[in-house]
Amino acid sequence: MRVVLSTYGSRGDVEPMAALAARLRELGAEVRVCAPPDEEFAQRLAGVGARSVAEMLGIRSVSVTFQQLTLPSPHRAPLAYPGRPFPPEVTDHRVLWDLDAQSINELFGAALNTNRASNGLPPVDDVRGYVIGDQPWLATDPVLDPWQETPELDVVQTGAWILPDTRPLPAELVAFLDAGEPPVYVGFGSMPMHASKDVARVAIEAVRAQGRRALVRRGWADLALIDGRDDCFVVGEVNQQALFGRVAAVVHHGGAGTTTAAALAGAPQVVVPQAADQPYWAGRVAGLGIGAAHDGPAPTAESLPAALRTALAPETRVRAAAVAGTIRTDGAAVAAKLLLDVVSRERASASV
Template sequence: MRVLLSTYGSRGDVEPLVALAVQLRALGAEVRVCAPPDEAFAQRLADVGVPLVPVGPSARKLTKAAPAPSSLPQRAAALIAAQFEVITEAAEGCDAVVATGMVPAAAGALSVAEKLGIASVSVTFQQLTLPSPHRAPLAYPGRPFPPEVTDNRVLWDLDARSINALFGEALNTNRVAHGLPPVDDVRDYVVGGRPWLATDPVLDPWRETPGLDVVQTGAWILPDERPLPDELVAFLDAGTPPVYVGFGSMPMHASADVAQVAVEAVRAQGRRAVVARGWADLDLIDDQDDCFLVGEVSHRALFGKVAAVVHHGGAGTTMAAARAGAPQVVVPQATDQPYWAGRVAELGVGAAHDGPAPTFESLSAALGTALARGTRARAAVVADAIRTDGAAVAAKLLLDAISRPRTAGRGQAPLTA
């Protein structure tokens, strides 16, 4: 069997597909991944022997450029066109397409699967894109919801209108050009009736919602057996457990002096620090020996050795820290990150920072919560409850579904795992 995994987004959108690809190959499937052409993504996939089919512009360059919200429809149109061009060729001969990432990218990938008559499944790595009366949707940049509207059902209707306004014309122009009928509701087309939610049910519990048959597989995690660099190991062994500070794929535009603030707040707690460079290009603030700068390292190997993890609240980093039993301070920047910050606080495994720009005072207070003895004890309890088999579950569901006769659904041939 041959499977195409498609996404467009940051590291948090690519890494789960690496885990799924490895599990699919272990079951005998041939796998390729369509993702942004960033060198880090290509290397990550090469490390596990999976080919990258590059699509769209560099995700890192786009993120660091911080384009204006008003340019979103134009950027989405280019991305949708690229999906049709690249995935049409990459998916030839495949038995299934797994589509995730930004809505326009997923819509393009699913449309190509429909055009080719290939089975497909829509996957999300956080439930905030799934319409539910139990929570409000995320507002798109430049399109805030009216503050007087508080009914979640009305907000989800407004969300559907925003998505259609932002992406509908570009999607349908490409669909019609490729012999497909236009779609009336872009979000409903992408979500479908049976989406997969690749998150842990402890961290991200799904509540049943009429009309939406969600398959929650558990988070897709690749066991990362890479050893830590010798210099980092020596630093860890030279003193008490440090606090990790890193913001992943976030450029941290809201806080230019975030490294200074973070290191000073960590030192005020009597702790050392491990600072991750990331897409924010963080650096050490001085030459004192109580701080260590790292690039790309195994979170699995590192997080079990730190006193706390200060991060942006990406789904993958939140999950990695939770698995390690490490207390967390989440400084959310955008999209789903405030949600993950809230979940960390609700579970009692850390603190949710109020807003994207920490000060010495605000981060010190959050660290005080995270470093409390009770927080670490609670984090250990939650760690024991986290599932680690999500990618294996998803791989088996996918291949089992491919093997069964399919029924017609939203236009393409949706899987019925």
């Protein structure tokens, strides 16, 4: 059986697909992962066009999301994207979801239907509904991201798709970790952190104010050390699964992957959300008692130490360890088996 996994975005969007690909290959499938070279917004047409390609070829397709905020639900409002805010006077969730559908139609409808027409396919009136489909998959952990059932949508929550990372930590990093008490990790992944001009200094000084060492990841924010003191260390790309079990806390932007990795490691978190679904994950971390949700995207000399005090409190560490034991690690395996079972049943039905 051949399977194509199509995605767009940065590592947080691509790595889960790689995890699913690995599990599918273990079950005998031939798999290819298709992803654009960058995460520019224009590339997102791939996301709304993938199902049309499958329709044209007459093959099975499944829509998956790595956070539930793009799935219509009466229990909460949709994401408000930059450049298309919702009217502030509108608070009814169903009305907001209707406005979200209109906005997506305006963004993608013309381009999608032009391409569909050129391939002999009928036009789509509801782009969002078409892309999501009747039974979308939610590839998140049910403890971190519990889905509330709705009569409008039949969601299959598989658990997060986690790709096991067996890479050893660099020797210099291991030496730093071994040289003292667990440090506080600070890293913001693919976020450039434009809201804070001196985020490295603010973060390192906030960590030092708690009597802790700092471990800084460069990332897209290009974080760096602020002086030559030996209580700080800077790293590039690193195995988070191995690292997060050795830190006192994780300060990060709130991407789904980093949030899940820290939760699985039992590391208390400080989430400094920048955009999109990140405020949601910050709220989940705070709500579960496994860390703190920083108020706003720009950490300051006052706000970050306060959040760190919450994360470094003994009771937060205890709670984080307890939640870690509930996080599922088999999401990709569950999804792989489910996908192959569904296709096998459909083939069997077609041959009768």
